[in-house]
Amino acid sequence: MERFITKENLIRLAEELTATCRVLAPVASCGTVTFRRFLPGMVLDMHSRMAAVSPKAATFPQTETLLTVKREIPEKKPEITETLPEGKNVVIGCRPCGARGKLIFNPVYETDKTKDPYYITRRDNTVFISLACDRPETTCFCHSVGSGPADAEGSDVLLTLVGEGYVARSVTPAGEEVMKSSLFADAGDKGKEADAKNVRARELMGEAHDYASAPAQLLARFDDMDFWQAQSAKCISCGACTYMCPTCYCFNITDDDLGLESRRIRSWDNCMSHTFTLEGSGHNPRPTKAHRLKNRVGHKFSYYPDLHKGVIACCGCGRCIKQCPAGVDIRQIVKAAQEYSE
Amino acid sequence: MSQLDDLKNAIKSHLGELECVIGWEQGYDPLHATPLFIRTEADLDRLIIGPLAVHNLATYLPGFKGKKIGVVVKGCDSKSVIQLLNENLINRENVVVFGLCCDGVVSQRKIRAALPADPGFVESVEVGAQDLKISVAGQSATLKLSDVLADKCLVCATPDAIISDVLIGAAHTPAPAASLACQDEFEAKSDAEKLAFWQETMSRCIRCYACRNACPMCVCRDYCIATSRDPLWISQDNSPAENMMFQMVHVSHLAGRCTECGECERACPVDIPLMLLRRWMNKQVKDVFELQAGTALEQTPPLLTFKVEEERINERGW
Numbered sequence: 292m293e294r295f296i297t298k299e300n301l302i303r304l305a306e307e308l309t310a311t312c313r314v315l316a317p318v319a320s321c322g323t324v325t326f327r328r329f330l331p332g333m334v335l336d337m338h339s340r341m342a343a344v345s346p347k348a349a350t351f352p353q354t355e356t357l358l359t360v361k362r363e364i365p366e367k368k369p370e371i372t373e374t375l376p377e378g379k380n381v382v383i384g385c386r387p388c389g390a391r392g393k394l395i396f397n398p399v400y401e402t403d404k405t406k407d408p409y410y411i412t413r414r415d416n417t418v419f420i421s422l423a424c425d426r427p428e429t430t431c432f433c434h435s436v437g438s439g440p441a442d443a444e445g446s447d448v449l450l451t452l453v454g455e456g457y458v459a460r461s462v463t464p465a466g467e468e469v470m471k472s473s474l475f476a477d478a479g480d481k482g483k484e485a486d487a488k489n490v491r492a493r494e495l496m497g498e499a500h501d502y503a504s505a506p507a508q509l510l511a512r513f514d515d516m517d518f519w520q521a522q523s524a525k526c527i528s529c530g531a532c533t534y535m536c537p538t539c540y541c542f543n544i545t546d547d548d549l550g551l552e553s554r555r556i557r558s559w560d561n562c563m564s565h566t567f568t569l570e571g572s573g574h575n576p577r578p579t580k581a582h583r584l585k586n587r588v589g590h591k592f593s594y595y596p597d598l599h600k601g602v603i604a605c606c607g608c609g610r611c612i613k614q615c616p617a618g619v620d621i622r623q624i625v626k627a628a629q630e631y632s633e
Numbered sequence: 634m635s636q637l638d639d640l641k642n643a644i645k646s647h648l649g650e651l652e653c654v655i656g657w658e659q660g661y662d663p664l665h666a667t668p669l670f671i672r673t674e675a676d677l678d679r680l681i682i683g684p685l686a687v688h689n690l691a692t693y694l695p696g697f698k699g700k701k702i703g704v705v706v707k708g709c710d711s712k713s714v715i716q717l718l719n720e721n722l723i724n725r726e727n728v729v730v731f732g733l734c735c736d737g738v739v740s741q742r743k744i745r746a747a748l749p750a751d752p753g754f755v756e757s758v759e760v761g762a763q764d765l766k767i768s769v770a771g772q773s774a775t776l777k778l779s780d781v782l783a784d785k786c787l788v789c790a791t792p793d794a795i796i797s798d799v800l801i802g803a804a805h806t807p808a809p810a811a812s813l814a815c816q817d818e819f820e821a822k823s824d825a826e827k828l829a830f831w832q833e834t835m836s837r838c839i840r841c842y843a844c845r846n847a848c849p850m851c852v853c854r855d856y857c858i859a860t861s862r863d864p865l866w867i868s869q870d871n872s873p874a875e876n877m878m879f880q881m882v883h884v885s886h887l888a889g890r891c892t893e894c895g896e897c898e899r900a901c902p903v904d905i906p907l908m909l910l911r912r913w914m915n916k917q918v919k920d921v922f923e924l925q926a927g928t929a930l931e932q933t934p935p936l937l938t939f940k941v942e943e944e945r946i947n948e949r950g951w
């Protein structure tokens with residue numbers, strides 16, 4: 292289905308959807324744009340810059356309650372309640388990379404052996420209305436990881452800005468459903484203009500980098516700590532990269548104990564942290580930032596593709612590059628491994 | 634000869650005795666610098682200095698235990714070096730300090746607000762003596778450096794490195810402004826307004842710990858109580874209250890130690906104005922203990938000493 296929606300009507304759509312869904316959208320506050328719960332009256336900022344924090348929270352919130360425990364009478368058995376996510380979510384205005392990022396979760400959280408009900412429920416109840424990009428940023432490399440600025444994979448509706456509104460194209464039945472709203476109008480021949488814009492954006496990205504040799508070459512450097520020490524020299528091992536990444540899916544589980552009531556929560560974890568691999572014995576197989584960065588890069592560009600049909604566990608959004616306090620560039624690290632010669 | 638050439642020559646003459654020298658080079662685009670670890674003369678070609686070289690490289694020093702290295706510092710960064718020395722976190726014999734006489738660095742946030750399009754679309758940058766000529770998304774803009782300087786530079790009392798083995802450039806006569814307008818404005822707010830501000834702002838925090846790890850004085854890092862698992866001191870819930878709790882831990886652990894280098898705020902990916910907390914705390918420390926971290930050698934932070942009775946606190950006066 293192809294329709295057209297004006298900028299004002301998109302805001303109205305977002306506002307209308309808040310009545311029945313949790314809407315996540317890029318909202319500006321104090322000079323920053325982040326994906327957060329959108330409520331009527333808030334200012335949507337879809338165009339000025341890419342949201343610092345990705346839309347990952349729609350399908351994988353930073354903190355979620357897995358279950359609650361009540362101990363009404365101390366001697367009695369505690370009452371345990373599972374808290375599966377309820378309701379529908381809509382993400383509006385993410386870039387194609389942000390929508391595609393969540394696909395990386397699927398082979399991990401839904402396998403023959405294990406199914407993560409929290410993730411699966413959220414994923415199946417979330418609609419992504421993405422916006423194709425006009426031009427890439429200096430840190431964008433979606434085209435090198437098998438995607439592009441108008442990639443519809445992972446989205447339910449793909450918008451392309453044309454004049455004062457957007458050409459909207461449905462990708463899934465759920466997207467089609469949203470587009471039945473009377474806020475959408477006939478697209479006329481605006482579709483051609485949208486196509487031209489999409490082509491132009493892809494051209495602006497230039498030539499793609501070929502990551503085909505990355506899995507093997509990164510693995511070849513696995514025991515080369517000199518290489519990893521040099522690559523990680525400027526890394527401050529904070530973890531900002533992982534928290535902003537649409538494709539990082541590691542979590543921690545802790546109990547928030549509040550006397551007779553407690554919550555078991557799951558929260559984002561990050562492989563840059565010392566405690567990530569700290570074993571109960573006190574031994575830590577990844578004692579330094581060099582070991583940790585090796586894991587982060589290796590996981591995305593080597594171990595994951597080896598396990599999952601060559602798919603790179605990175606959507607090329609570039610957040611980890613542009614938001615890194617020290618300017619660590621994951622593209623350069625992979626390239627250094629690919630170009631390595633003794 | 635330019636300041637950069639002088640610096641290169643100075644580094645060249647020390648390279649042989651050092652594991653590496655930490656400076657800056659251009660980062661992923663023309664608007665961003667990134668730390669450079671100089672090991673060979675060839676690496677020196679990439680060295681840059683100037684208003685885009687923002688990182689406080691002293692942050693890396695404690696990580697080089699036992700190795701002799703060099704570091705390039707601006708005036709503010711030199712305070713971190715002094716503070717690290719005062720706390721025995723680094724050894725004077727193991728660092729060669731290449732000090733700069735600094736004209737200030739930019740705030741990427743101010744640049745972002747001043748540009749006609751997002752810096753993500755930057756094409757080229759020309760750094761002049763007084764301005765930055767930037768081309769972004771096909772539009773060009775000339776930004777006056779004085780309009781986009783980091784807040785700390787607006788009130789800088791130490792533009793020239795106060796500890797160094799080699800000092801590069803011509804010394805300044807600093808004339809710092811008395812206080813920072815944004816800080817005064819914030820402090821004039823009522824407690825309720827401040828609380829509302831932090832509740833809103835901290836709802837953005839993603840607890841990524843970039844503020845902690847960028848801080849040269851946050852030396853617990855791997856053993857920070859914010860992420861310790863046994864015991865679990867702070868909830869991993871990212872509610873505004875818990876996020877603020879983490880900031881309170883940071884602030885109180887930095888009392889008398891924070892050199893106001895601004896790295897915590899610079900590192901924050903979601904622009905949380907953390908310096909509002911840091912500057913306020915430093916004011917209290919200065920008031921009570923007459924101490925400013927990193928301004929002199931052989932000062933011990935008040936919270937690292939024990940005195941039966943503090944000189945400026947009338948403990949038994951009530």
Ligand code: SF4
Binds near residue numbers: 535538611612621
């Ligand atoms: S690794 Fe970096 S570029 Fe890749 S998806 Fe994550 S944040 Fe984006």
Ligand code: SF4
Binds near residue numbers: 432433
């Ligand atoms: S990487 Fe950049 S160009 Fe590609 S989809 Fe994401 S934001 Fe758009």
Ligand code: SF4
Binds near residue numbers: 708736785786793
């Ligand atoms: S605070 Fe002073 S020394 Fe530091 S960058 Fe600004 S002007 Fe330079």
Ligand code: SF4
Binds near residue numbers: 837845904
């Ligand atoms: S850097 Fe910013 S977002 Fe990250 S923990 Fe610190 S305040 Fe929060």
Ligand code: SF4
Binds near residue numbers: 849890892895898
């Ligand atoms: S708390 Fe912030 S300003 Fe103070 S020393 Fe640490 S990074 Fe610098």
